[in-house]
């Protein structure tokens with residue numbers, strides 16, 4: 001994988017209020033950014049905006065030199081990103097293996113691991129694939145959600161508190177998977193309160209909470225930037 005993600009003047013809001021003031025950030029193949037900041041600083045808001053779940057207040061993102069799952073040049077983050085939010089997005093009534101197979105089909109692309117292999121990479125024994133998602137422990141469910149990253153290869157991982165509920169050994173295992181993703185040319189933007197060792201290619205972005213009622217100054221320089229989503 002090669003390519004670049006360029007975020008320019010991206011401002012994010014919640015409930016009509018500015019939460020993340022205009023932000024410039026470039027991420028090249030093999031690089032990671034750890035987004036930190038106190039509770040309420042806007043980490044989830046930034047990731048949800050990048051994932052296309054919230055409309056940006058201003059600015060945008062350009063994807064350069066990356067193919068979408070169908071091999072065509074990617075035009076938006078939706079073509080190249082995985083998003084793992086606070087919630088695991090696992091259908092309770094479905095078996096874990098079937099759920100991961102669904103995500104592999106839904107996200108498309110070739111070259112992903114089988115559900116069993118992906119679960120194994122997160123340290124879950126083979127039998128877990130046959131359990132219903134609703135029967136998993138909190139840490140098992142988080143691992144199953146993270147296994148999505150491996151069944152459908154995508155260059156950009158947007159991760160919101162990915163190691164929540166994981167035991168120490170699994171946190172280290174997941175950090176190693178992240179470093180492998182980066183060394184294969186992937187990119188990671190991860191919000192976290194816990195230290196995650198993503199290696200030397202990781203930078204830190206600290207978000208500061210914004211005062212309530214802050215307005216966004218107009219820049220009028222958004223031409224040529226792709227809409228997010």
Ligand SMILES: Nc1ncnc2c1ncn2[C@@H]1O[C@H](COP(=O)(O)OP(=O)(O)OP(=O)(O)O)[C@@H](O)[C@H]1O
Nearest residue numbers: 014015019037038039040041042043044045046191
């Ligand atoms: N649905 C919502 N409607 C209105 N405001 C919201 C909503 N969700 C979050 N906010 C506000 O947006 C701001 C940023 O919240 P966000 O969840 O992005 O912070 P965070 O940095 O991820 O916090 P944490 O570390 O607690 O997960 C907070 O002030 C919060 O109150």
